[in-house]
Amino acid sequence: MADLFTSYMGLKLRNPLIVGSSDLTRSASGIKRCEEAGAGAVIMKSIFEEQFLAEDDIQDRDYTVHPEALDYMRGGGLLEYAPHSITRIIEEAKKDISIPIIASINCQTPKLWPSFARQIQEAGADGLELNIYFLPIDIDSPCKVYEDQHLQILKEVKKEVSIPVSVKLTSQITSVPYLGRRLAQAGCDALVLFNWFLEPDIDVENLKTRSLIGKGNFYQSLRWIALLADRIDCDLASSGGVQKAEDIVKQILAGASAVQVCTLFYKKGLDEIKNLLGGMETWMDEHQYSGIEDFKGELSFKKQELRFRDLGEAEAYFRAQYLKAYSK
Ligand SMILES: Cc1cc2nc3c(=O)[nH]c(=O)nc-3n(C[C@H](O)[C@H](O)[C@H](O)COP(=O)(O)O)c2cc1C
Structure with a gap:
């Protein structure tokens, strides 16, 4: 019988299926339900910097919280899941x-990331995911500015905590491999690919803009997991678009150590975890793999790269595939 054990960011997981950060994981009872349903680990609902500021009623001109965010939190939207309660939730859950x-955690202000990280470690969390989300609006800021911000946040947090730290990236970064390598060199224990942006929309009747909730993109994750696996010195988790067991197998073949899933559980419930894990075991048995390490990264770029003389030839190969696809 296949063994689904995996190691992810230095943590031992009974299987690679992680319930992603969402309201499913914002309470001790929610986390317990994930464990009972069979998940290998959970990412708790992100705590946002604005919640810390609002809870402690911090008035500081360094910290700008848009009034709409404060109204939303004070209306009960997020304040009941504020920092003091998150530490209690972790303590209770543990x-x-x-x-x-x-x-x-999701912050904007460099000063706040490390102190929140420390509080979370003290509460007993096994690891920390930094949900880094910048929308580059400034036309005068080159991509280096944003990439360096990622590095700075990670380095400051790593100074404060000894638990493993992962970084959840958005896909809209100039060079995922280059930033990924820099983050790994700075001590990042895992990269999570990807976070999603809110999607913009326009109400043409009332001439207003509005934001729609984003969606995970399975193939985007698959591409970059495959391109990064075994080429940078940290674990990888995919996040986005998993619908069935085969999808998890694909991400592991590409090189993921773990796979985060969310929307599927909103649609079908946490019982779906058993089907996903059962499907993985069946596939592994049929292909005579006894453990995850036996096939992890088998179809990564690193393994395929051996077919190419050098990176230039690999780029030419991808260019040829692109050309063929557009010429049909
Ligand atoms: C209702 C909901 C709330 C979410 N909240 C967060 C969040 O607070 N922090 C975060 O990093 N990701 C959040 N996500 C994104 C998920 O953690 C995960 O990256 C993504 O949903 C995975 O793709 P999938 O939903 O297609 O499985 C949320 C997703 C959903 C559906």
Whole structure:
């Protein structure tokens, strides 16, 4: 019988299926339900910098919170999941949950990331995911500015905590491999590919803009997991678009150590975890793989690269595939 054990960012997971950061994981009882349903680990709902500021009523001109965000939080939207309660949730959850609990924070202000990280470690979280989300609006800022911000946040957080730290990236970064390598060199324990942006839309009747919730893109994750696996010195997790067991197998073949899933559980419930894991075991048995390491990264670029003389030839190969696809 196949063994689904995997190691992810230095943590031991009974299987690679992680329930992604969402409202499914924002309470100790929610995390318990994920464990009972069979998940290998959970990422807790992200805590946002604005929640820390609002909870402590911090008035500081360094910290700008848009009034709409404050109104939303004070209306009950996010304040009940504020920093003091997240540390209590972690403490409570750690009493009778044995799967790893990875907290998630999303900040804008460089000063705040490290101090939140420390509080979360002290509460007993097994790991920390930095949900880094910048929308580059400034036409005078080159991509280096944004890439350096990622590095700076990671380095400051790593100074404060000893638990493993992952970075969840957006796909809209000039060079995912280059930034990924720099983050790995700076001590990032895992990269999560990808976060999603809010999608813009326009209400043509009322001439207003509006934001739509984003969507995970399975193939985008698959591409970059395959391109990064075994070429940078940290683990990889995919996040986006998993619908069935075969999708998890694909991400592992590309090189992922773990796979985060969310929307599927909103649609079909956490019972779906058993089907996903059962499907993986069946596939592994049929292909005579006894463990995840036996096939992890088998179809990564690193393995395929051996077919090419050098990176230039690999780029030419991808260019040829592109040309063929557009010439049909
Ligand atoms: C309702 C909902 C809430 C989410 N909240 C967060 C969040 O607070 N922080 C975060 O990093 N990702 C959040 N996500 C994104 C998920 O963690 C995950 O990256 C993504 O949904 C995975 O793709 P999938 O939903 O296609 O499985 C949320 C997703 C959903 C559906």
